[in-house]
Amino acid sequence: MRISTLFYLIKQGMKNIYRNKMFSLASIATMTACIFLFGLFFSLVTNFRHIVKVAEEGVGVTVFFNEGLSESEIQELGKKIEKRDEVMHITFVSAEEAWEEYQQVYFKEHPELADGFKDDNPLANSAHYEIFLKSVEKQDSLVDYLTSLEGVRRVNHSDVVANTLTDVNMIVAYVSVAIIIILLAVAIFLIGNTITVGIAVRKEEIAIMKLIGATDIFVRAPFVIEGAVIGLVGSAIPLVIIYILYNKVIQFMAEKFSILSLEFLPVDNIFRYLLPVSLAIGLGVGLFGSLTTIRKHLRV
Amino acid sequence: MIHLENVRKEYIEGNAAVNGIALHVEKGEFVFVVGDSGSGKSTLIKLLLKELEPTDGEIVVNRTHLKSLKKKEIPLFRRNIGVVFQDFRLLKDRNVYENIAFAQRVIETSTKKIRKNVPAMLSLVGLAGKYRSYPKQLSGGEQQRVALARALVNEPTLLLADEPTGNLDPKNSWEIMKLLEEVNRRGTTVLVVTHNREIVDAMKKRVVTMKKGVIISDEKKGGYLYEN
Numbered sequence: 001m002r003i004s005t006l007f008y009l010i011k012q013g014m015k016n017i018y019r020n021k022m023f024s025l026a027s028i029a030t031m032t033a034c035i036f037l038f039g040l041f042f043s044l045v046t047n048f049r050h051i052v053k054v055a056e057e058g059v060g061v062t063v064f065f066n067e068g069l070s071e072s073e074i075q076e077l078g079k080k081i082e083k084r085d086e087v088m089h090i091t092f093v094s095a096e097e098a099w100e101e102y103q104q105v106y107f108k109e110h111p112e113l114a115d116g117f118k119d120d121n122p123l124a125n126s127a128h129y130e131i132f133l134k135s136v137e138k139q140d141s142l143v144d145y146l147t148s149l150e151g152v153r154r155v156n157h158s159d160v161v162a163n164t165l166t167d168v169n170m171i172v173a174y175v176s177v178a179i180i181i182i183l184l185a186v187a188i189f190l191i192g193n194t195i196t197v198g199i200a201v202r203k204e205e206i207a208i209m210k211l212i213g214a215t216d217i218f219v220r221a222p223f224v225i226e227g228a229v230i231g232l233v234g235s236a237i238p239l240v241i242i243y244i245l246y247n248k249v250i251q252f253m254a255e256k257f258s259i260l261s262l263e264f265l266p267v268d269n270i271f272r273y274l275l276p277v278s279l280a281i282g283l284g285v286g287l288f289g290s291l292t293t294i295r296k297h298l299r300v
Numbered sequence: 301m302i303h304l305e306n307v308r309k310e311y312i313e314g315n316a317a318v319n320g321i322a323l324h325v326e327k328g329e330f331v332f333v334v335g336d337s338g339s340g341k342s343t344l345i346k347l348l349l350k351e352l353e354p355t356d357g358e359i360v361v362n363r364t365h366l367k368s369l370k371k372k373e374i375p376l377f378r379r380n381i382g383v384v385f386q387d388f389r390l391l392k393d394r395n396v397y398e399n400i401a402f403a404q405r406v407i408e409t410s411t412k413k414i415r416k417n418v419p420a421m422l423s424l425v426g427l428a429g430k431y432r433s434y435p436k437q438l439s440g441g442e443q444q445r446v447a448l449a450r451a452l453v454n455e456p457t458l459l460l461a462d463e464p465t466g467n468l469d470p471k472n473s474w475e476i477m478k479l480l481e482e483v484n485r486r487g488t489t490v491l492v493v494t495h496n497r498e499i500v501d502a503m504k505k506r507v508v509t510m511k512k513g514v515i516i517s518d519e520k521k522g523g524y525l526y527e528n
Contacts, residue, residue, distance in 0.1 A: 001408065002408055002410060004410060004411045005405070005408045008405050204389065204391075205391055207389075208389055208391070208402075209406050210375075210378075211349065211351075211378060211383050212378065212379070212383075212402075212403050212406045212407070212450075212454070213375040213376065213377075213378035213379035213381075213406060213407055213454075214375060214406040214407075215372075215375045216372070216375075218406060218408070
């Protein structure tokens with residue numbers, strides 16, 4: 001295809017958009033709403049996952065040993081645990097360190113009370129491994145494994161925290177996917193409608209083109225370009241809006257809920273994925289909407 | 301150029317719009333096809349353009365057997381045929397220049413060639429000074445001349461005109477016919493479907509007369525035989 005023909009077809013696609021101003025605007029607005037909500041959910045989910053991740057890193061499993069276990073046996077146990085897929089990292093806390101930490105927490109105000117114990121460590125049997133997981137979902141399988149290990153006296157973990165985090169994660173993911181699918185279907189329908197009107201308006205022109213000897217590609221290309229441009233513009237507008245709003249919102253949230261000390265992702269981190277994914281969705285929806293309509297209404 | 305053998309077209313089964321016609325038009329000929337409404341003239345044009353498939357028979361246009369022509373080959377086949385209609389079928393939102401250039405765009409002619417060909421064609425049809433005008437600013441005769449320029453700009457070997465003077469007054473009708481004659485003199489085969497008795501009688505060209513889907517007369521240098 002000649003470059004001049006390509007430019008001509010692009011120009012015709014743009015003209016189509018201009019000719020059906022109202023329908024084009026409606027399609028762009030729907031696409032904008034769709035991608036805006038997608039961006040919103042994406043930002044929410046990504047930040048939520050980030051916050052959950054940080055929380056997950058804080059969720060640990062504690063393993064206490066049988067009385068009288070030697071240092072080498074404890075080290076052997078540590079190596080076995082470290083090798084597990086679920087484990088991110090483990091920390092050994094000796095009985096002395098445990099007592100030290102206990103004093104810091106409970107006898108901070110009255111250190112003299114701890115003096116009564118002198119060298120007699122009341123937590124003598126409290127040496128343990130603190131195990132941090134890659135993901136809380138894997139906690140159950142790890143706990144089962146740890147309990148089965150020889151030399152392990154007790155395994156402390158929190159089912160409630162792990163299960164709640166997993167459940168909330170799943171609910172947010174399902175709800176957002178469902179809403180986005182509905183919005184995308186609406187966008188495809190509206191773009192299809194716009195193209196149908198465009199075809200109806202240009203019916204005579206298309207008939208003439210066919211009689212003169214226009215190829216299928218030549219007749220169809222402006223409508224495909226129209227759909228693609230609507231999709232791209234409809235996805236670019238909300239990206240700009242989200243980019244501007246994002247920083248303001250996280251700043252507001254951080255100030256308003258400072259007590260929760262929430263840690264949000266910077267806008268660049270969000271846009272590294274949101275930008276290409278949104279543009280691809282916009283382009284994909286535009287192309288899909290126009291191609292299916294052309295196939296249905298434009299038999300050349 | 302055009303060869304039809306035993307061509308039949310039925311829109312409704314048992315009711316033929318064209319009923320077993322045979323017609324042979326050689327390269328460079330000028331032929332009038334006359335007949336009343338429903339005689340099958342317009343169906344004939346549509347069959348020649350492969351807008352319609354014949355129910356039966358063989359059609360060859362420009363050495364192309366239309367029966368074996370694949371769908372994707374139709375655009376290329378049509379590029380050698382110019383078409384003019386009674387209602388001009390110009391694009392109302394484009395000016396004269398753009399209407400003619402449109403035909404060249406469709407067959408992917410370079411912009412450089414379009415800039416050369418369109419003014420030349422406008423000169424041929426006598427509208428060089430009106431290239432910026434829009435169809436609604438032109439008279440019927442001028443609009444038909446633009447349609448003719450659009451049909452000819454791709455240098456077709458065959459020109460099909462379906463009632464080209466149907467919407468024109470006698471003066472403009474004659475001007476269009478003169479142009480068609482000029483086009484034919486330059487080597488293009490011309491087939492004109494018409495009702496215009498005066499022009500057919502005066503031009504002394506080959507006249508094919510159709511009635512109820514069959515050819516009832518085919519005369520060289522003939523006249524308008526058909527009586528309503």
